[in-house]
Amino acid sequence: NAGVTQTPKFQVLKTGQSMTLQCAQDMNHNSMYWYRQDPGMGLRLIYYSASEGTTDKGEVPNGYNVSRLNKREFSLRLESAAPSQTSVYFCASSADAGAYNEQFFGPGTRLTVL
């Protein structure tokens, strides 16, 4: 079992460029999440998906879009990157939004926007 995988691991963008961060899990989890981590800020939820076909905004959704492609995959898109989106992005999954939600995290993507 690979758990939660993310690609790419590192990315450098110029302001205004777009990109998609990919996330996949092989644990048959229903819920998936995208977080960003900035120094001194902890983890902040960008978007989450409680089940295939549904997505909801988190604390900091502006500038991002998501797609829950199927039960395994949840992608995060930056349409027009800004320097404020320089961060480490983590994808996570959990078994069931109705039960307890211990989350399992991917390795992260370090994104720099110049």
Add this chain to the structure above:
Amino acid sequence: ELKVEQNPLFLSMQEGKNYTIYCNYSTTSDRLYWYRQDPGKSLESLFVLLSNGAVKQEGRLMASLDTKARLSTLHITAAVHDLSATYFCAVEFMNRDDKIIFGKGTRLHILP
């Protein structure tokens, strides 16, 4: 407003000492999670606390939950250098669409 506060945010301690990290939260919850993050790495689940009075222990770490006080503690006994990491608590607010809010983390540095 949903808030989760950890303290201290930074802790430097000697090996062999005991210490406690505190996680306070703003409104009713009986689901709380502790995670560990090593520098440059991802987060790893440590403990899942699901009811008032829950206590979990793993090695030198013990976590507890007091839902009436809205407080969880992570106690470190006889610290060793390998426990140096950042520790996060996360609270699941079931009456608020199951929102999960993370604390800002406690960076623990254990000096040999």
